[in-house]
Amino acid sequence: MAVQTVASPPRPRGRSGASGDPRVLLRAIRYVGHYRWIAFLAYGSLFFATAAQLMVPQLIQTIIDTVVQAFVAAQILSLPANAQAAAAQSMGKTIADLQTTQSNLTNAILAAMLAILGFAIVRALFSFSQTYNAERVSQYMAYEFRRDLFAKIQRLSFSYHDQNQTGQLMIRATDDVEKLRLFIGQGLVIALQSLVLLVGTLVILWFTNRALTLVVLPILPLALVVFMVFGALTQPLFRQVQIRISALNTVLQENLAGFKVVKSFAREPQEHARFERAADGLLAQQLRVARTFSFLMPVIFLIANLGQAAVMYFGGQQIIGGTLTLGEWQKFSLYLIYVFFPMGQLGFIINLMSQAAASAQRIFEILDTKNQVEDKPGALDLTAVQGHVQFDNVTFRYFKGGEPVLSRVSFDAPAGQTVALLGATGSGKTTIINLLPRFYDATEGRVLIDRHDVRDVTVESLRSHIGIVLQETTLFTGTIRDNIAFGKPNASMDAVTAAAQAAAAHDFIMEFPEGYNTPVGERGSTLSGGQKQRIAIARALLLNPRILILDDSTSSVDLTTEYRIQKALDQLMAGRTSFVIAQRISTVLNADQILVLDKGEVVARGTHEELLESSEIYAEIYTSQLMGDKEFATPEMMKESVGVAI
Amino acid sequence: MMMGGGPGRHGNLFQDEARKPAAASATLARFWIYFKRYGIVLLAVLVLIVASTYMQVLTPNLTGQVVDCYLTPATQKLFSAAAPAGIPGATGITATNCWYAQLGAQATAQDYLAGLGGLILLIAGLAVGSALLTGLTFYLMNYTGQSVLRNLRVAVFDHIHRLSLGYFSKHEAGDVMTRVTMDADTVQQAISFPLVSLLQGVLLIVWVAFTMLTTSPVYAVISLLVTPLMFFATTWFSDQARKAFRTVRSAVGDVNANLQESFAAVREAQAFNREAENILNFNESNAASRDASIRATAFTSALSPTLEALGYVSMAIVAGVGGLLLLSRQNLLGETMSLGLIIAFLGYTQRFNQPISQISVMWTNIQSAIAGAERIFGLLDTAPDLVDKPGAIPMPSIRGRVEMQNVSAEYEPGECVLCDLNLVAEPGQMVAIVGPTGAGKTTIANLIPRFYDVTAGAVKIDGVDVRDVTAASLRAQIGVVLQDPFLFSDTVAANIRYGKPGATDAEVIAAAKLARADTFIERLPEGYHTKLGERGGGLSQGQRQLISIARAALANPRILILDEATSSVDTRTERLIQAALEKLLHGRTSFVIAHRLSTIRNADQVLVLNAGQIIERGKHEELLAQGGFYHDLYMSQFRRDPDFSGNGGAPQPVPAMAGGK
Numbered sequence A: 001m002a003v004q005t006v007a008s009p010p011r012p013r014g015r016s017g018a019s020g021d022p023r024v025l026l027r028a029i030r031y032v033g034h035y036r037w038i039a040f041l042a043y044g045s046l047f048f049a050t051a052a053q054l055m056v057p058q059l060i061q062t063i064i065d066t067v068v069q070a071f072v073a074a075q076i077l078s079l080p081a082n083a084q085a086a087a088a089q090s091m092g093k094t095i096a097d098l099q100t101t102q103s104n105l106t107n108a109i110l111a112a113m114l115a116i117l118g119f120a121i122v123r124a125l126f127s128f129s130q131t132y133n134a135e136r137v138s139q140y141m142a143y144e145f146r147r148d149l150f151a152k153i154q155r156l157s158f159s160y161h162d163q164n165q166t167g168q169l170m171i172r173a174t175d176d177v178e179k180l181r182l183f184i185g186q187g188l189v190i191a192l193q194s195l196v197l198l199v200g201t202l203v204i205l206w207f208t209n210r211a212l213t214l215v216v217l218p219i220l221p222l223a224l225v226v227f228m229v230f231g232a233l234t235q236p237l238f239r240q241v242q243i244r245i246s247a248l249n250t251v252l253q254e255n256l257a258g259f260k261v262v263k264s265f266a267r268e269p270q271e272h273a274r275f276e277r278a279a280d281g282l283l284a285q286q287l288r289v290a291r292t293f294s295f296l297m298p299v300i301f302l303i304a305n306l307g308q309a310a311v312m313y314f315g316g317q318q319i320i321g322g323t324l325t326l327g328e329w330q331k332f333s334l335y336l337i338y339v340f341f342p343m344g345q346l347g348f349i350i351n352l353m354s355q356a357a358a359s360a361q362r363i364f365e366i367l368d369t370k371n372q373v374e375d376k377p378g379a380l381d382l383t384a385v386q387g388h389v390q391f392d393n394v395t396f397r398y399f400k401g402g403e404p405v406l407s408r409v410s411f412d413a414p415a416g417q418t419v420a421l422l423g424a425t426g427s428g429k430t431t432i433i434n435l436l437p438r439f440y441d442a443t444e445g446r447v448l449i450d451r452h453d454v455r456d457v458t459v460e461s462l463r464s465h466i467g468i469v470l471q472e473t474t475l476f477t478g479t480i481r482d483n484i485a486f487g488k489p490n491a492s493m494d495a496v497t498a499a500a501q502a503a504a505a506h507d508f509i510m511e512f513p514e515g516y517n518t519p520v521g522e523r524g525s526t527l528s529g530g531q532k533q534r535i536a537i538a539r540a541l542l543l544n545p546r547i548l549i550l551d552d553s554t555s556s557v558d559l560t561t562e563y564r565i566q567k568a569l570d571q572l573m574a575g576r577t578s579f580v581i582a583q584r585i586s587t588v589l590n591a592d593q594i595l596v597l598d599k600g601e602v603v604a605r606g607t608h609e610e611l612l613e614s615s616e617i618y619a620e621i622y623t624s625q626l627m628g629d630k631e632f633a634t635p636e637m638m639k640e641s642v643g644v645a646i
Numbered sequence B: 001m002m003m004g005g006g007p008g009r010h011g012n013l014f015q016d017e018a019r020k021p022a023a024a025s026a027t028l029a030r031f032w033i034y035f036k037r038y039g040i041v042l043l044a045v046l047v048l049i050v051a052s053t054y055m056q057v058l059t060p061n062l063t064g065q066v067v068d069c070y071l072t073p074a075t076q077k078l079f080s081a082a083a084p085a086g087i088p089g090a091t092g093i094t095a096t097n098c099w100y101a102q103l104g105a106q107a108t109a110q111d112y113l114a115g116l117g118g119l120i121l122l123i124a125g126l127a128v129g130s131a132l133l134t135g136l137t138f139y140l141m142n143y144t145g146q147s148v149l150r151n152l153r154v155a156v157f158d159h160i161h162r163l164s165l166g167y168f169s170k171h172e173a174g175d176v177m178t179r180v181t182m183d184a185d186t187v188q189q190a191i192s193f194p195l196v197s198l199l200q201g202v203l204l205i206v207w208v209a210f211t212m213l214t215t216s217p218v219y220a221v222i223s224l225l226v227t228p229l230m231f232f233a234t235t236w237f238s239d240q241a242r243k244a245f246r247t248v249r250s251a252v253g254d255v256n257a258n259l260q261e262s263f264a265a266v267r268e269a270q271a272f273n274r275e276a277e278n279i280l281n282f283n284e285s286n287a288a289s290r291d292a293s294i295r296a297t298a299f300t301s302a303l304s305p306t307l308e309a310l311g312y313v314s315m316a317i318v319a320g321v322g323g324l325l326l327l328s329r330q331n332l333l334g335e336t337m338s339l340g341l342i343i344a345f346l347g348y349t350q351r352f353n354q355p356i357s358q359i360s361v362m363w364t365n366i367q368s369a370i371a372g373a374e375r376i377f378g379l380l381d382t383a384p385d386l387v388d389k390p391g392a393i394p395m396p397s398i399r400g401r402v403e404m405q406n407v408s409a410e411y412e413p414g415e416c417v418l419c420d421l422n423l424v425a426e427p428g429q430m431v432a433i434v435g436p437t438g439a440g441k442t443t444i445a446n447l448i449p450r451f452y453d454v455t456a457g458a459v460k461i462d463g464v465d466v467r468d469v470t471a472a473s474l475r476a477q478i479g480v481v482l483q484d485p486f487l488f489s490d491t492v493a494a495n496i497r498y499g500k501p502g503a504t505d506a507e508v509i510a511a512a513k514l515a516r517a518d519t520f521i522e523r524l525p526e527g528y529h530t531k532l533g534e535r536g537g538g539l540s541q542g543q544r545q546l547i548s549i550a551r552a553a554l555a556n557p558r559i560l561i562l563d564e565a566t567s568s569v570d571t572r573t574e575r576l577i578q579a580a581l582e583k584l585l586h587g588r589t590s591f592v593i594a595h596r597l598s599t600i601r602n603a604d605q606v607l608v609l610n611a612g613q614i615i616e617r618g619k620h621e622e623l624l625a626q627g628g629f630y631h632d633l634y635m636s637q638f639r640r641d642p643d644f645s646g647n648g649g650a651p652q653p654v655p656a657m658a659g660g661k
Helices: A022-077 A081-090 A095-155 A158-163 A166-208 A210-216 A219-257 A259-264 A268-320 A326-367 A429-435 A459-464 A480-484 A493-502 A506-511 A529-543 A559-573 A585-590 A608-614 A616-626 A635-643 B012-016 B024-036 B039-080 B109-162 B165-170 B173-191 B193-215 B217-223 B227-264 B266-271 B275-327 B339-381 B441-447 B471-475 B492-497 B505-514 B518-523 B541-555 B571-585 B597-602 B620-626 B629-637
Strands: A389-397 A404-413 A418-423 A444-449 A466-469 A547-551 A577-581 A593-598 A601-606 B402-412 B415-425 B430-434 B456-461 B478-481 B559-563 B589-593 B605-610 B613-618
Touching: A022 A095, A022 A166, A022 A326, A022 B275, A022 B339, A095 A166, A095 A326, A095 B227, A095 B266, A095 B275, A158 B266, A166 A210, A166 A326, A166 B227, A210 A268, A210 A326, A219 A259, A219 A268, A219 A326, A219 B109, A219 B173, A259 A268, A259 B165, A259 B471, A259 B478, A268 A326, A268 B039, A268 B109, A326 B039, A326 B339, A389 A429, A404 A429, A404 A444, A404 A593, A404 A601, A418 A429, A418 A585, A418 A616, A429 A577, A429 A593, A459 A466, A466 A529, A466 A559, A480 A493, A480 A529, A493 A506, A493 A529, A493 A559, A529 A559, A547 A559, A593 A608, A593 A616, A601 A608, A601 A616, A608 A616, B024 B039, B024 B109, B024 B339, B039 B109, B039 B193, B039 B339, B109 B173, B109 B193, B109 B339, B173 B193, B173 B339, B193 B217, B193 B339, B217 B275, B217 B339, B227 B266, B227 B275, B227 B339, B266 B275, B275 B339, B402 B441, B415 B441, B415 B456, B415 B613, B430 B441, B430 B597, B441 B559, B441 B589, B441 B605, B478 B541, B478 B571, B492 B505, B492 B541, B505 B518, B505 B541, B505 B571, B518 B541, B541 B571, B559 B571, B605 B620, B605 B629, B613 B620, B613 B629, B620 B629
Parallel strands: A418 A577, A418 A593, A466 A547, A547 A577, B430 B589, B430 B605, B478 B559, B559 B589
Antiparallel strands: A389 A404, A389 A444, A593 A601, B402 B415, B402 B456, B605 B613
């Protein structure tokens, strides 16, 4: 797939735990400042929307009180004339008062209705603007986080990628960003809104009816505790659900990807049982969640309802005592909803916060990572390269204090030479080729190209002179042309065709109905292994690099194709300084210099003839690895196999 | 490995998403079949919902009574105290629906308070009762819904196994996976909370509407004036949002595909100096996804405020119209307006509007859940094209004679991949299949264990047509070793034992030894009990191959099919694999898709395949002597093989050779 890295370094990265430092959240929240105007719109709307919301019960009270006044006035006026005056007097009003009230009341009610309508519209507009703009800010922020993460990850050196799998990085850029976005875009806004609503309501309640407020107040801490317990209890349950869902999906995934294996071993019944177990596990956990919810959710509503009942009783008491009007009473119970509702939201958001903080921490961890391979300040471009490569006492460790993967390797490859690298897996072949384009930096010693230390020139210019073709080829979504022009997006069509011809790819490309514009599926799925490899060769050829790194083995292709590929490789190597991880005989025979590596050291060097004479280890590798294709099924081996009890 | 999937199929998936269900009622009816099993639980749920809804409807009524029976009279008393007692009309207007005896004119504030307290206690009691009922309802409904979903999942899983390889050559496994998990997930999200709320909501709406209509039909109609507007708003906004989310999904899909590809191939990008270009490309899809999300958000953000505003409007209408009527002391078509009625209707409207808002917000979810269920049922409806015949018998113990008689196979109707092909392999024979890519080699291998059915002719093992026996019994006696071995994320031992459940540890180790896998397995951190990562992660390709050979060895099949791997393993490992395979093949009928000269030379017969037909057959030497297609193939492909230049002396560099084609 990718440029291979030797046996992945063992150090597992310390994963940050489930909860993060809340201070990281502040750093994330500062990103809101990048979108000041939209944020201003969102938070400004929040205040207006909440204020409008707070007005509504007031308006309803007005309308009810108006109706009640009218009703009372009408009642009194319908009394026998002699009783009217007395009744009016008892309310501190004259008959004339009542009469004007009655005639004005119709207008008052209409006015109140209109007011509610107006407020409903204003409230709707602002509340829309609040949600919409907050969402916008959060989307812009998510965009920024993803952009920065992507740019950072693209440029982090191989040593970082050795330790961080694609899947993990994907989760950072998708899930973690989304969690953070939800918190900042919704959680934070809702929290603020809840707070404003709660405080606003309490202030209003306090000033309108202190006695009733005192009835409500003790319920608040109780409710908050319940909400927080609720959240604290359910979060881990949901995490468990996630774990079990992914366990279930793993079984499904394996059965799909390993479909043929399951079938050919006729293991459907066992797989069915395995899946059923996973499904039952998930079901049990879902029901555990359901039990918790079934208990906690009604409790929350119960608290709110009992609060209402209490207010109804004590409010009723005040009405009977004449200190509270019906409208005020109704208003109070409406306001009460405004108390419990935000409480619930706050309890919920507090729980979201720790998750968001953990996500923020993981995001910033990546953004703050120091890139191990970076241009020196004032590094110059490497131009007009001849291709003279030297390793000067190079030692390499994947991490400090680790085993050296290369120790004190020195060699000199004059421009145009072919250097064959030979050795067992883990002997350091791949490390040598990874140090040249500065995928890693040498721990000690120097890597020189045309006598420039590779660390003294810009990474981009350095790599532009080095072409790489490896055994497993990654192609990209896009057309065949795009893939050949991968390293040189602006290359002309003629150049692309020429490269493809030299790589023996032109003919099969032209056989596709769309030729060079044939789309290459994900990971090159439309092409065979051999076709992919030839496109990779064309891709390297197009760069016309002075230095070439390649692996001369061919992946699973039929023999005709293999032959063609090797022809193309020979073509590619001509006239360039080439480093070849040698898998075939012709390479070592043609090499100007063979480096035999063992455990990170060069144990022998020279040409084929020289080494065959002087180096035992070479002779051994030569016969075992390169000649290995020869004789397998000797009759002795066939016999040997019968004895096993199967 | 899957049969080659078509190009560029990804992406279709996302267009399916967030769509409207095509036949919602059919899907729901089908769902009902799954729910039926839990009929009794559902009945209980229904009773509970009715009871708790009754309590919820009762509460505003009681609140109305609080006003009409105690508060209003008490207030009136305050001013009528001065008036002579017994004047008619002083309390006459109040409602007649009081549950408790109305207090007389002599009642004291204390009496009113006591009456009030009684009602409040009742309300509180209702709250407690309704909490209990709600909890129970919620649990039972969850139990039903989750169980149904579990059964559905298992049904899908089982159905997938009934499908043939053919299905997966048309549908990428990844797509099927994403569909099943995503669709199950959308159904999941709708099946617990929303389903209860939906049921309760609908019942509440109906009930409240009924109560209002029976209490005061005209006032009720006036109160419900805005309801059609709410329905309209919900459908419109949901439709718009759904359309917008379709774009979002595909934009997010692009972002994820881009991330996946760029992160997985970050080394290539750096090697080719593509970082800047990639960043630019990514930001394009990144921005597109952001803008699509913002657009979709506009609709979702608008729905709630709109409904809320409409809710206020309806409350204004209730209070205003009621107030005006009360004021003018007009009868509303013969009904008397009372203060209590207004208060009660305010409560009703609230209770009526609240479930509407709730359902509205869930509406998109509900629709995509139905659409998700529809797709799941669609998958379940895919007819398995490979089923055991009625009365199929288990395959008797195989001796190993394989015969193909006039076999044709087509993936696409009319295009034969194998055309009228005949072959016979005697028990114990090794058959090498060679030929250019696309000649039909893999198809032959797939027909023997009946991964596909022939379109004409017959595949017979020991004279038995493979279609006459159960597939499981057939496959259990045939081993397949794939070029790209698939391992499960389980222990090494479990992976080997996959070939023979219930094999003893000693048998597992013996198989590993035969496959020459024991040496590296013992060096793993926990030996045979080392747990492998996904798809055998943590092992090299060669090591995975060795384990898959051990697995096949343990199964001890009479017929073995293998796709010879020349894939990315170093030469030494390849030799190991080769040696292990030789041992495995011994004494079994085997079909080898051959890539190596040594295999072909050892084969009892070599079949040369081209364009779906066997054009030459025989032993290596015979074929070579014929000087035909095989000869050309051999000259172009194997000539470089060091063997070719004779057995002595150092091999010479290969001269360029005129190819077979």
